[in-house]
Amino acid sequence: MAKRDYYEVLGVSKTATLEEIKKSYRKKAIQFHPDKNPGDKEAEEKFKEAAEAYDVLSDSTKRQRYDQFGHAGVGGAASGGGFGGGMSMEDIFSQFGDIFGGHFGGFGGFGGFGGSRSGRRVNRGSDLRVKVKLNLKEIATGVEKKIKVKKYVSCSHCKGTGADGSNGYTTCSTCKGSGVVTRIANTILGQMQTQTTCPNCGGEGKIITKKCVECNGEGIIRDEEIITINIPAGVAEGMQLSMSGKGNAARHGGINGDLLILVEEEPHPELIRDENDLLYNLLLSVPQAILGDTVEVPTVEGKAKVKIEPGTQPGKVLRLRNKGLPSVNSYGTGDLLVNVSIYIPEAVSSEEEKVVKSWMTSENFQPKKTIKEKIFSKFRHMFD
Structure with a gap:
């Protein structure tokens, strides 16, 4: 199924500011939060979809690539899935929990799904x-x-935990596995509660007591x-x-x-790319340009035959529709533009010279004078 436009997912315009994007994402996340919609798979997918859209649009580099190339520029076509589809709920909570003040699962009275995970450092x-x-x-x-x-x-030995066996780690005694410590201080404004990353476990909620021999505890x-x-x-x-x-x-x-x-x-040996169009410089001989011909030109797929009309002038551009490159966003296909040039030999044989001179004396090969030139030649004596 085709992915929806990220701006449409969050309900914002393409000129939306970061604050507008964050505000809209917060609303969507609250609306489709798993704790508010238990067992609702459709709501869960929309929750992930909103997280995926926010991941791209909140990052200036990813947003620029998305605006230019669509889903293909941010992994939609390259990986067959995007941010939300490739990550678990826990990943999303840990990644974006900060926009809800540190406790993603605790906003709006929801705590079952994300509350126990929100403080742990991932x-x-x-x-x-x-x-x-x-x-x-x-x-x-x-x-x-x-x-x-x-x-x-x-x-593979420790399955990424860093601990040697299931008994190789223990729950942090300082934070009781939450990854954070809460302190309450009395101030002139009353009691103030602050929450910081647990200094004992670094926010992971557990302590490795026996390191894996393969990765030395790194996982x-x-x-x-x-x-x-x-x-x-x-x-x-x-x-x-x-x-x-x-x-x-x-x-x-x-x-x-x-x-x-x-x-x-x-680079292609014969074709030059100009966005979605391809350019080819076709070199004709003088007889071909004068008498016309059928020639072959290279394309991406192979060769294509092109009819050269008699009297074709140098600089003429022949357009082969849809023989260029497709748009990455499926907005059509470019053309192959064939630019005609005439090859003039630097030296000719005596026989060829006679033929060319006979052409030059022929009325059909005399360039036609413009009206201005005719008037000037008629009254030239007045300027001599």
Whole structure:
């Protein structure tokens, strides 16, 4: 099913400010919060959809890519899913809980789903950047690429926990597993409650008592992974796609980073790209331009025959409709523009010279004078 427009999801305009986006997301999250809609799968999906839209529109770089390339620019087409679809509810709570003052699950009286999780610190892996080279044919049709990436992956021995076995860690005694400590201070304004990250466990809610021998308690190891990337048709040089969760794994079973794919375009030996149009410089001989001909020109798919009309002038542009590249947002296909040039030989044989001179004396090959030139030649004696 096609993804909805992110601005439509949050109910904001494309010129909305960050504060307007945040305010709208807060309303949507409250409306579709799982604690308010227990067992409602549709509400849960809308909750994730709103989180995905906010993730993109609240980030200036992602928002710029989305405005320019649509879902393909932020992972919608590259990964087959976006932010909300690739993350759990806990991931969303930990990622965006701060816009509700630190306790995502506790707003509006809801506490069952997010309240116990809201304070715990969740590690996030770093993003990875790779470059992918594409030729014009791959850009025209879209392509699946398999790349080998060196990255941090979750330790299989401890399943990313960093602890050796199920008894390798214990609940933090300072925060009782919540990841935060609450302090109440008496001030002249009355009692003030503050909440900070637990200094004992660093906000994770647990303490490792026996480290994993494979990862030394980190929960991640260095390894290689083969990743399949689906490149949509119509991408361009410098465009950046993203795949959610395909970056470096995080310590202690946190949220994986993203894989950012930078598109590099290999030059075509004959065709030049101009946005979605393709340009080709066709070189005709003088006889071909004068008498007309049928010639072949290169296209992305192969060759196409083009009819040259008799008397074709240099500089004429022939347009082959829909022989260019598709738009990445499916807004149509560009054209192939064939620019006609005439080849003039630098040297000719004596026989060829005679033919050319006979042309020059022929009335049909004399350039027609303009009215201004005719008047000037008739009254030239007045200017001599």
